[in-house]
């Protein structure tokens with residue numbers, strides 16, 4: 508891969524672009540406005556500066572990574588990309604519209620991938636004229652630290668597309684796992700029933716949020732308890748993931764818990780709004 512396009516400037520888009528630039532690959536970040544595009548580049552620079560202050564990277568590595576990044580607000584600037592990673596809001600209609608536009612904007616050999624957590628990749632492949640070149644490349648939050656990437660294979664994807672996706676993940680120094688196109692893939696399909704059940708346990712008065720978090724850290728050696736993790740992932744994203752899992756698997760314990768939905772309706776989305784289950 509010579510040039511990778513990242514679409515979306517949220518926590519995931521920004522983290523993925525940072526990973527790519529640090530791997531020595533040119534990346535162009537497309538955001539809806541030039542202001543948010545510029546803000547994303549600044550956020551990546553701040554993240555790299557923190558790593559420099561902790562002597563995790565050198566000034567040369569910071570400069571090299573920044574030299575690999577450019578930003579834009581138009582899809583046309585992605586025309587020469589070899590790979591696109593879409594990381595916009597978890598809304599199928601929005602993503603379908605974007606994939607149809609991308610299909611027209613980028614060169615025929617470009618692979619179109621999505622960082623969706625749960626939505627069917629095949630639905631995105633179907634709106635393009637290159638369904639063999641569409642797959643999922645799913646990073647985890649925070650992308651810079653989490654070693655895993657799920658490579659998601661819809662039935663339409665060619666062996667060559669999946670091989671290229673895997674070699675890209677390897678070039679980013681991440682570990683790839685292979686999974687078919689089913690809601691939640693591997694990680695979210697196993698993680699979110701647990702997170703939703705933790706909320707149910709708190710709602711039932713079994714234990715406090717704090718003690719449930721302490722219990723799962725100390726009792727299972729998880730790096731974070733379920734409430735801290737929900738706040739990290741984002742409560743709106745968590746509702747979207749549970750809705751998609753519930754739509755596919757129908758199990759009652761996949762229905763987003765009332766407390767989760769209430770926090771979202773109040774605009775308390777987790778760390779990104781400085782208030783979720785906890786205050787930040």
Ligand code: 3HC
Pocket residue numbers: 561623624646647648649651652653695698730731736740744
């Ligand atoms: N971005 C960048 N760096 C971060 C960070 C972030 N969001 N959070 C923490 N760090 C850095 C800190 O600066 C610190 O650096 P230092 O060692 O140089 O001081 C280092 O990471 C360790 O941080 P902390 O000591 O504060 O905290 P932890 O030791 O707990 O590590 C963590 C943080 C890696 C986030 C760890 O808690 C963890 O692994 N948590 C679980 C995360 C997880 O499960 N993610 C998957 C969520 S599901 C998902 O993403 C799927 C999607 O589809 C929703």
